[in-house]
Amino acid sequence: MKKYILAIDQGTTSSRAILFDKMGKKVEVAQKEFTQYFPENGWVEHDANEIWQSVQSVLADVFIQSDAKPAEVAAIGITNQRETTVIWDRKTGLPIYHALVWQSRQSAEICEKLISDGYEEFFHEKTGLVIDPYFSATKIRWILDCIEGAQERAEAGELCFGTIDTWLAWRLSAGEIFATDVTNASRTMLYNISEGSWDKEILELLNIPEIMLPEVKGNSEIYGYTKSFHFFGERVPVANLIGDQQAALVGHFAFDEGMVKNTYGTGSFLVMNTGEKPHFSEHKLLTTVAYQLSGKVTYALEGSIFIAGSVVQWLRDGLGIIRKSSETEQMAKLAQSHEDIYFVPAFTGLGAPYWDSEVRGAIFGLTRGTSKNEIAKAALQAICYQVKDVLDTMVVDTQIDIPRLVVDGGATKNDYLMQFQADILQTSIIRPFDAEATAWGTAMLAGLAVGFWEDWSVLRELHQKEMIVFEPKMEAGEQEQRYQNWQKAVEASRIFKV
Numbered sequence: 030m031k032k033y034i035l036a037i038d039q040g041t042t043s044s045r046a047i048l049f050d051k052m053g054k055k056v057e058v059a060q061k062e063f064t065q066y067f068p069e070n071g072w073v074e075h076d077a078n079e080i081w082q083s084v085q086s087v088l089a090d091v092f093i094q095s096d097a098k099p100a101e102v103a104a105i106g107i108t109n110q111r112e113t114t115v116i117w118d119r120k121t122g123l124p125i126y127h128a129l130v131w132q133s134r135q136s137a138e139i140c141e142k143l144i145s146d147g148y149e150e151f152f153h154e155k156t157g158l159v160i161d162p163y164f165s166a167t168k169i170r171w172i173l174d175c176i177e178g179a180q181e182r183a184e185a186g187e188l189c190f191g192t193i194d195t196w197l198a199w200r201l202s203a204g205e206i207f208a209t210d211v212t213n214a215s216r217t218m219l220y221n222i223s224e225g226s227w228d229k230e231i232l233e234l235l236n237i238p239e240i241m242l243p244e245v246k247g248n249s250e251i252y253g254y255t256k257s258f259h260f261f262g263e264r265v266p267v268a269n270l271i272g273d274q275q276a277a278l279v280g281h282f283a284f285d286e287g288m289v290k291n292t293y294g295t296g297s298f299l300v301m302n303t304g305e306k307p308h309f310s311e312h313k314l315l316t317t318v319a320y321q322l323s324g325k326v327t328y329a330l331e332g333s334i335f336i337a338g339s340v341v342q343w344l345r346d347g348l349g350i351i352r353k354s355s356e357t358e359q360m361a362k363l364a365q366s367h368e369d370i371y372f373v374p375a376f377t378g379l380g381a382p383y384w385d386s387e388v389r390g391a392i393f394g395l396t397r398g399t400s401k402n403e404i405a406k407a408a409l410q411a412i413c414y415q416v417k418d419v420l421d422t423m424v425v426d427t428q429i430d431i432p433r434l435v436v437d438g439g440a441t442k443n444d445y446l447m448q449f450q451a452d453i454l455q456t457s458i459i460r461p462f463d464a465e466a467t468a469w470g471t472a473m474l475a476g477l478a479v480g481f482w483e484d485w486s487v488l489r490e491l492h493q494k495e496m497i498v499f500e501p502k503m504e505a506g507e508q509e510q511r512y513q514n515w516q517k518a519v520e521a522s523r524i525f526k527v
C-alpha cells in the first residue's frame with residue numbers, strides 16, 4: 030500500500046529528502062550540504078555529480094531513519110534551486126563543466142553586450158525577465174564558448190542542458206526523463222512565457238541549439254519513472270518538477286491573485302500571484318510562471334535578492350566568526366545599539382530592484398568598538414532591508430497593498446530576523462509553525478497527479494493552521510531613519526567599483 034509522497038528539495042546549499050504521509054504530516058527529513066566553489070570574483074559553481082550524490086545520500090537516509098519503505102512511496106516531487114545550469118554528455122551522463130549557480134556572474138560580459146545592442150525590451154516582452162547573468166541563457170552560452178568543441182557537440186545533439194530539476198529527473202530515470210517544468214523553463218531567459226514554448230528568435234540570437242533543451246511540461250503530471258536508484262525496488266513515478274520559489278507559493282496555498290510569500294534561504298524571493306495574465310513590471314521585477322495546472326498557466330511577479338541566508342553562511346565559512354547560523358540570533362541581541370553599522374552584502378552584485386552585476390559588498394560605520402556581534406546583527410538587518418527594497422517596489426508596481434507577509438525558508442527560524450523584518454516593513458510577518466512550504470508544495474502537486482490525494486479541497490483541510498505572527502514594534506521615526514541610512518549605504522557601495 031502506498032503511504033507516502035517523497036519530496037526532493039534540492040537547494041543552493043543543501044539537498045533534502047522529505048517524506049509526507051497522507052495527513053500531510055512530515056514523517057522524516059534527511060539533509061546534506063555540499064561544496065560551494067568560488068573560483069573567481071563573483072563566480073559561484075557546484076559540482077553537478079556531487080549534487081546527485083547528495084540527493085542519493087538523503088534518499089537513502091530518509092528510509093534508513095524512518096520505518097518507511099521505498100515501495101510505499103506513491104510518487105516523487107522534485108523542487109530545486111532555479112536557473113543553475115548543467116550541461117552534460119547525453120551518452121555518458123557526465124557534465125562537461127561545473128554547474129553555473131544562479132548567483133554566478135561569469136556571463137556578465139555577454140549580458141552587457143546584449144544590453145548595449147538594445148535587446149532589453151526584446152527579452153522582457155518574450156521572457157518577462159531582465160537581461161542578467163542570473164538566468165540560464167547566458168550561462169549556457171558561456172559554457173559552450175568556454176569548452177572547446179562544445180558548440181559543435183551541442184549542435185550534433187550530443188549534449189543536454191538542464192536546470193537542476195532536469196538533471197535530477199534524468200539521473201533518477203537513467204536518462205528516460207529529459208524534461209523540465211514550465212516554472213523552471215520560465216527562468217532560463219529562453220522561454221516565451223506568453224506563447225508557452227522555447228523562443229526560436231532568442232535561440233537563434235544566442236546560437237543555442239534547440240536539440241539540447243528539455244521538453245517543457247506542467248506541474249502535476251507523471252513525467253516518467255525512477256530507474257537507476259536501487260533503493261526503489263519498483264519504479265516510482267516522478268510526478269512533479271517545480272522551481273523552489275514557485276513550490277513555496279503553492280505550499281502556502283497562495284492561489285489567489287495578489288497573494289504574496291517571501292522565502293529566506295540562500296537568497297530571498299518575494300513572489301506575488303498575479304493570476305491568468307502576466308503583469309509586466311515597469312520597475313524591473315520579474316514576470317514569471319507561478320504554475321501550470323490542467324494546462325492552465327498562472328503567472329507571478331517576483332523580486333529576487335541574491336544574498337540572504339548566504340550572508341550568514343559567509344559569517345560562518347568566510348569570516349569564521351560563528352560556528353552555526355543560529356548563533357547570529359543571540360549575537361544580534363547582544364550587539365551594542367550605539368554601534369550601528371550597515372552591511373551591503375552584494376557579494377555577487379545586487380538583484381531586484383537594482384540589477385547591478387558590478388557592485389560588491391561593503392560595511393559602513395565601523396568603529397574601534399565594533400565587534401562580531403554588531404557585524405552579525407548588521408548582516409541579519411541587511412536581509413530585511415533588501416526585502417523592503419523589493420516589497421516597496423512591488424507595491425508601487427502593482428498598486429496592490431501588502432499588509433501581511435507569509436514567510437518560509439531556513440533563515441526564518443531566526444526570531445530576531447523575523448522581528449526586525451516586521452519592524453522595518455511595518456508589516457505583520459506570518460511564519461507557519463512548520464515553515465516547510467517548498468517541500469509541501471512539490472509533495473502536494475506530485476500526490477495530486479497520482480491520485481494519492483483526491484483534490485485541493487482535501488489538501489486545504491490538511492494545510493496547517495498554526496502560525497507565529499511577528500507584529501511591528503519599532504517607532505515609525507526610527508524605522509524611516511534606519512531605512513534612509515540603508516539606502517545611503519547601497520548608493521555608496523554602487524559608486525565604489527574596482
Ligand SMILES: Nc1ncnc2c1ncn2[C@@H]1O[C@H](COP(=O)(O)OP(=O)(O)O)[C@@H](O)[C@H]1O
Binds near residue numbers: 358
Ligand atoms: N537560525 C538562522 N539564522 C539565520 N540564518 C539561518 C539560520 N538557519 C539557517 N540560516 C540560513 O538559511 C540558509 C539555508 O536555508 P534553506 O532554506 O535551506 O536554503 P537553500 O534552500 O537556499 O539551501 C543558509 O544560508 C543559512 O545560513
Ligand SMILES: O=P(O)(O)OC[C@H](O)CO
Binds near residue numbers: 040110296297
Ligand atoms: O536555493 P534557494 O532556496 O535559495 O533558491 C534559489 C532560487 O531558486 C534561485 O532563483
